[in-house]
Amino acid sequence: MQAHPHTDWHTRPTEDSLAALNSSPDGLSADEAKRRLEQHGPNRLPQRRSAGPLKRFLLQFHNLLIYVLLASCGVTLILGEWLDSAVIFGVVLINAVVGFIQEGKAEQAMRAIQKMLTQESRVRRDGKVSVIDAEHLVPGDLVLLEAGDRVPADLRLLDTRNLRIEEAALTGESLPSDKGYEPVDAGASLGDRSSMAYSGTLVSAGSGVGLVVATAGHTELGRISHLLGDVQRLQTPLLADMAHFARQLTLIIVGLAVATFAFGVLLRDYSAGDMLMAAVGLAVAAIPEGLPAVLTIILALGVQRMARHRAIIRRLPAVESLGAVTVICSDKTGTLTRNEMTVQRVFTREHSYEVEGVGYAPLGTVRCDDGQLCQLEDANDLLELARAGLLANSASLHLLEGCWCIAGDPTEAALLTLAGKVGLNLHQENQRLPRVDAIPFSSERRSLASLHHDHAGHGLIYQFGAPERLLEICQRQWRAGSDEPLERRYWHQRLDEGASQGLRMIGLAIRPLEKSRQQLDEDDLNEGFILLGLVGMIDPPREEAIRAIAECVSAGIAVKMITGDHAATAGTIARRLGLGGSRAMTGAEVDALGDAELDARLAETSVFARTSPTHKLRLVERLQAGGARVAMTGDGVNDAPALKRADIGIAMGIKGTEAAKEAAQMVLADDNFATLVQAVAEGRTVYDNLKKSILFILPTNGGQAMVLLVAIALGLSLPITPLQILWVNMITAVTLALTLAFEPAERGLMQQPPRDPKAPLLSGWLLWRVLCVSLLLTVASLGLFLLTQQQGWSLEESRTLAVNVLVAGEVGYLFSCRRLREPACFDVRRNPMVWAMVLLLFLLQLAFTYWMPLQRLFGTAALSLNAWGWCLLGAVGVCLAVELEKAFYRRRQPGHAEREAATR
Numbered sequence: 001m002q003a004h005p006h007t008d009w010h011t012r013p014t015e016d017s018l019a020a021l022n023s024s025p026d027g028l029s030a031d032e033a034k035r036r037l038e039q040h041g042p043n044r045l046p047q048r049r050s051a052g053p054l055k056r057f058l059l060q061f062h063n064l065l066i067y068v069l070l071a072s073c074g075v076t077l078i079l080g081e082w083l084d085s086a087v088i089f090g091v092v093l094i095n096a097v098v099g100f101i102q103e104g105k106a107e108q109a110m111r112a113i114q115k116m117l118t119q120e121s122r123v124r125r126d127g128k129v130s131v132i133d134a135e136h137l138v139p140g141d142l143v144l145l146e147a148g149d150r151v152p153a154d155l156r157l158l159d160t161r162n163l164r165i166e167e168a169a170l171t172g173e174s175l176p177s178d179k180g181y182e183p184v185d186a187g188a189s190l191g192d193r194s195s196m197a198y199s200g201t202l203v204s205a206g207s208g209v210g211l212v213v214a215t216a217g218h219t220e221l222g223r224i225s226h227l228l229g230d231v232q233r234l235q236t237p238l239l240a241d242m243a244h245f246a247r248q249l250t251l252i253i254v255g256l257a258v259a260t261f262a263f264g265v266l267l268r269d270y271s272a273g274d275m276l277m278a279a280v281g282l283a284v285a286a287i288p289e290g291l292p293a294v295l296t297i298i299l300a301l302g303v304q305r306m307a308r309h310r311a312i313i314r315r316l317p318a319v320e321s322l323g324a325v326t327v328i329c330s331d332k333t334g335t336l337t338r339n340e341m342t343v344q345r346v347f348t349r350e351h352s353y354e355v356e357g358v359g360y361a362p363l364g365t366v367r368c369d370d371g372q373l374c375q376l377e378d379a380n381d382l383l384e385l386a387r388a389g390l391l392a393n394s395a396s397l398h399l400l401e402g403c404w405c406i407a408g409d410p411t412e413a414a415l416l417t418l419a420g421k422v423g424l425n426l427h428q429e430n431q432r433l434p435r436v437d438a439i440p441f442s443s444e445r446r447s448l449a450s451l452h453h454d455h456a457g458h459g460l461i462y463q464f465g466a467p468e469r470l471l472e473i474c475q476r477q478w479r480a481g482s483d484e485p486l487e488r489r490y491w492h493q494r495l496d497e498g499a500s501q502g503l504r505m506i507g508l509a510i511r512p513l514e515k516s517r518q519q520l521d522e523d524d525l526n527e528g529f530i531l532l533g534l535v536g537m538i539d540p541p542r543e544e545a546i547r548a549i550a551e552c553v554s555a556g557i558a559v560k561m562i563t564g565d566h567a568a569t570a571g572t573i574a575r576r577l578g579l580g581g582s583r584a585m586t587g588a589e590v591d592a593l594g595d596a597e598l599d600a601r602l603a604e605t606s607v608f609a610r611t612s613p614t615h616k617l618r619l620v621e622r623l624q625a626g627g628a629r630v631a632m633t634g635d636g637v638n639d640a641p642a643l644k645r646a647d648i649g650i651a652m653g654i655k656g657t658e659a660a661k662e663a664a665q666m667v668l669a670d671d672n673f674a675t676l677v678q679a680v681a682e683g684r685t686v687y688d689n690l691k692k693s694i695l696f697i698l699p700t701n702g703g704q705a706m707v708l709l710v711a712i713a714l715g716l717s718l719p720i721t722p723l724q725i726l727w728v729n730m731i732t733a734v735t736l737a738l739t740l741a742f743e744p745a746e747r748g749l750m751q752q753p754p755r756d757p758k759a760p761l762l763s764g765w766l767l768w769r770v771l772c773v774s775l776l777l778t779v780a781s782l783g784l785f786l787l788t789q790q791q792g793w794s795l796e797e798s799r800t801l802a803v804n805v806l807v808a809g810e811v812g813y814l815f816s817c818r819r820l821r822e823p824a825c826f827d828v829r830r831n832p833m834v835w836a837m838v839l840l841l842f843l844l845q846l847a848f849t850y851w852m853p854l855q856r857l858f859g860t861a862a863l864s865l866n867a868w869g870w871c872l873l874g875a876v877g878v879c880l881a882v883e884l885e886k887a888f889y890r891r892r893q894p895g896h897a898e899r900e901a902a903t904r
Contacts, residue, residue, distance in 0.1 A: 009156045009213045010193040011186045017156045017211055023140040025158075027124035036138035043137045043153055043215040045222055061096055067250075071283075121152040124209075141212040145203050154219040155197040155210025157181045162206035162442050164409075165197055170220065171564040175341070175410055175504075176204040180444070189587060189610045190220065191564050205409065205441065224613050224641060253286045256705070260712055268715050278712060281722035286705040288697045288729070298693060298741040302686035310669040311679040312653065318665035321648040322683025324629045325557060326754045328676065329620060329642070331634040332563035332570060334652060336577060336673055337539045341414040345503060345536035347494040348381040349479040349487070355421060358540045360397055360404040360413055362420020376422050380481050385532040386422045388508045389415030390429055392450040392462035394440070409441070411506065414537045415464070433460070437520040445469065451520040459513035463525060467495055467534055470507035474531040478510070483530045494534055502572020503536030538569070541576050544674035549578050551677045556753030558628075562608045562616050562642075570609035579606040587611040590618065598622055616642035629754070633673070635660050650676065677750075685745040687755070688820065691766070692740045696817045698770045700732060700810055703777030707802070710782055717795060719785040719802045724858050728806060731844055735837040736814050742833045743818060769885070773813055776881055780874040781806045796861035800849055804863070805874045807845055811838055812875035816882040821890060824883055 009017060018024060028036070061070070070092060077085045121134045124142040134152040137143070143155055145163065157163070157179055164176040171177075171191040180194050190198075197203075197210050199219040216222055257279040264270035264278060302319040306312070313319055333339050340360050346353040353374060357364020366374040366382070376383065395408030397416050406413035419426070433452040436459075441448040447465025454460070463470065471491060476483040498505045509529040549559050559579060563570050567584040574584070584607040590598060599622055608619060616632075620642045623630050632639070632646035640663040643649030651664035652671040661667050668675050704725050711719050720728075785802040793801075814834065818825040828835050848854050850862050 008186050009154075010188060010196045011183050012156070013183055014156070014158045014181055014211075017213070018158075021140040021211065021213065023142065023211060025142075026127035027142040028138070028140050029126055033125060033136075033138055033141065036140060037136060040138055040215060042135040044135050045217060057096065061092070066092055066096075121149075122146075137212055137215055139212050139215060143210050143212060145197065145208045145210060147203050147205050147207070149203045151197045151199055151201045151203065151210075153199050153212045154214035156213050157195050157197055157208055157210045160206065160208040162440050163197075163203070163208040164205040164441070166202040166204045167191065167198065170198055170201055178446075179206075179208060181208075187588070189564075190612055191610065249286070253283055256286065256709070257282050260709065264712050268712070270712075277722065278708065278718065281718065281720075281725060282705055282708050286701050288701050295690060295693070297738060298686060298689055301741050302682055306666075306679055306682050309675055309678045309682070310653075310672065311675050311682075312667040312669055314661075314665055314667065318648050319683060319686050321629070321665070322631065322680045323685075323687035324755055325631045325648065325680060325683070327558045327560060327623050327628045328552060328631045328633065329560045329562050329616075329623070329646070330632075330673065331639055332561050332565055332573060333539065334635050334671065335633050336545045336561060337541050337573060339539060341410040341504070341537050342540050343414050343418040343535050343537045344540070345498060345501070346382060346385065346418070346533060347491075347498070347536070348385060348533035349477050349484075349490065350381045351379070352494075353379075353382055355418060357417075357421060358543075360406055360417050362397065362404075362417050364421045366422060379422070381478060381533065383422060383424070384478060384510070385508050385535070386415075386419045386424055387429060387433075388462040388510055388532055389464060389535070390419035390424055390426060391433060391435065391452060392438070392448060392464055394438070394448075411504075411537065415506075415535070418535065436516070436518055439520055439522065439525065441465070445522075445525070447525070449520060449525050451517060451524075453516035457516055459516040461511040461513065461520065461524060461529075462508070463511070463529060464506055464508040467491070467505050467507035470509050470529065470531060473526055474509050474529045475527075476529075477531045478533070486531060491531070491534065498534065498536040499568065501536065501538075502569045503538050504569075506535050506537065508532045508535065538572065541573055542673060544672055546577055548674040548677045551750065552680070553578075555677075555680065555750045557680065558606075560606050560608065560619075562611050562619060564611055565609060567607075567609040570607050574607040583607075584609045587615040590615050595622060595625075599626055602626065613639075613641050617645055620645050631676075633668075633676070634664075635671075639663075681745060681750050684749050685743075688746065688749075689740050689743050692743065692817050692820065693737050695766060695769060695820070696737050696740060696810070696814060697732075699773035699777060699813065700729065700806075702770055702774030703781065703806060703809075704728065706774055706778040707782050707785075707806075710778065716786075719782055720799060720806070721859060724799065724803050724860075727848065727858060728803060731841065732807065732810055735841045735844070736810060739814070739831065739833040739837045740817060742831050744830065746819070746822070765889075769882075772885060773878065773882060776878050777806055777809045777813075780809050780877065784870055784874075794861060796859055797863065800860040800863055801867050801870065803860070804845055804849065804867070804871050807841065808871035808875040809878040811841065812877070812879035813882060814838070816879055816886070819886075821886055823886070824879060 012020070022032075061067075070089075073085050073089045073092070120131050121137060122129055122131055122144040123137065124144065129144060137153050141153075142158070143152060145151065145155075151165065158181055160179050160181055163179040165179055166176045177191065178194060179197060182195060184193055184195055197208070199214075199221040214220075214222075260282055261275045261279045264275040265272055270278070299319045303313045306319065330336055338359055340358070342358050342360075343355050346355060346366075352369050354367045354371075355364060356367070366376065366379075368374045368379075374382070389412075393412045393416055395406055395410075395412035395416055397413060397420075398405050398407065404417075416426075433454055436451045436453055438450040439448060445465070446469045447463055449461055449463040452460050452462065463473075471486075471488065474486055477486045477491075495505055509531050511524075511529045552559050559577075561570060561574055561577070561579060567586055571584045574580070583605075585601065585605050587608070587610045590608065590611070593601065598618075602619070602623060608615070611619075616634075616639065620630050620632055624645075624647070629647045631648045631650055632642045633650040633652070634640075634643055635652035639651075639660050643651060643660060644663040648666060649664035650666045650668060651660040653661070653667045653669040654671040666679070704720060707719050711717070781802045784805050785798045788798040788801055789795075815824040815826055818831070818834070825831075848858065849860055855861065
């Protein structure tokens, strides 16, 4: 016997299902269960081994630029330059430690899913009920379900009694699903398979018996786990750009070092030892070894700023991914909506009411047909209907830490909230009409009922549920305080009106009894009722989500809603959110389309309904195939594979499952979609600051490398030693370059479209700026070195001046870098760190120049006051030259003045 996970168990009659698994109504025998456990294995999801800490640490060295630095360290060791070797290796080691710490904990998504499997289950074996470990369940077992149980395996239901199961984490539906044992259509989606109970879902009401048809990795939950494990996590745009940059830079550096060595030995008669040190100096000069540390710090600061806005980043490089996002794919329930059913329309025969206020808070006004506020004391029809929903109710509302929470069914809780909004008090109404008996909700009957008496010898029955059911049992309707013949056409029109608005419609009715009774029977619910009216409820969209979507659209970011809910409901919510009027596409339609056809439909479709985890994953992949950078938000287990696959997965912190959080790169701690807007803005700011830092660091390395190349080409002594180069690189990286991480967002950041995902980080314009500034720094540093050598300065004095002029030029360039294309910024208040670090760097350079221990370490000498004047001239000259280049660029850009005015 073999259980086949893909068999359409939901379509089979119960007898056929039992026969297919060689089981019976008495369950399996103990011996057979033991044999099947050996055959199928324990009912738990497999775990995959992750890389250990040693491997993760060693992977920090797996970078081409680091390999070049390690090779340079080896060369200096061979030449006996111990100090140079120690400094170079120290830089590499610090970079590896920072990367190892920031990488965070290993992937936990499948471990989080496994926690959803219950620990114990009640099963029937050998005709007896016993409690066993859920891991010991096998296909063919009979499992007994009660309210509060978590379903331990995929079950074909054999018997149900008012069974309702909460499947939101698996299907995305807001409300518990009604379950039965009758077969359903083969094409039914996961959320419509009422004859099945799936592993990891929660029984919210009723009871049932189910036949285990799949365990462990063969369950729907297991399929998601396999899907999650097979999904490849994409590199962030930054990491991809930096990897490409590293490959290019490595080839250039190695080529230059080899060419320099050959040129010096063959054409300039330098010794091999001297040229090896010159090649090492060139490599050290050209490699931006301070860049990894600066990038890490900038990303970490972005993480801290986002955390203050309740957006928690789990993986550091994901910070800047938000800045490149072009599409946000969002789950509906609990993400764009409140996950709180709310009555919004009430239809009686006299009036049509609009109920304001969202959520379970019993606060809100009621408006009548003409839009005017309703005088509740005169609205007898509304009060009678609300009273029925209040008294026949089994849910409860609680005010917990300023937030209204529910216990019980969301539909019943919504009716309690309606009663509170019209001023009814549960305690007073219960005293006036005490409950005597009740019949709970039945999926077959699709309604619930309660029996009451009025202290005067009369009884009455309240019943509410599916409108179609109540229209069958009602012959009369309530109007103007009395009953009259039912007008079916009117009520069907109201049902159509509610359905067109995506509302879930509920009917409420009353049956007066001449005498009070103590017991309620099923036969009492089939006739003699008076229809009080209909209520239309919906899980409303978050107001802040509506504003957030509008801001995303203005920022050039498309928003798509992907949900497991019905198409009509999804379409209504989408229109309220401002997602356009396109028709919702269902998961079945997605399956029917090839990749090319689906790609064509993606651009014009904003809403996808009745989707499975496979659909969500495919939609994300197709969007990425079209060149989009995709952010995916979600809170359920069903969202986890798509969250992992997306360029940045965003989980809900409050209502999100652990599986969703572990698969995501970012968690919204407040479950607020609007937080995304702030996070996107922060991501764009982080990327801008990264670009500014790179734009600042690279010319430094370029200038140092050019100084060495020109000196060797001219047969001169090295103007700057390798150790002095390391000093400049590390000191300026941790002072000047770091200040750019604190730059606030530039004007109009969120009025610009997302950057082109295909555009390289090092664009042609950026490379031109690097070359231009490198030349300026080379001319200033090498020029003054040669001038002072002609004037008879010592080699140490000339080298000290060359280093200080190089640093001074960087200081001048820093103020230009604070704006990529706008004029330089000298404002102290906008970023106080800039002037603080300039002062710190000045003090460090004084120590580098005049402090004896550093003079001996770096081979420097004291300078006269006139030399510092040259340094000041170098700083001003570099800044002015870059500002002239930026002004020329602005004049060549059409419409620049208009764009600048629009962002003010």
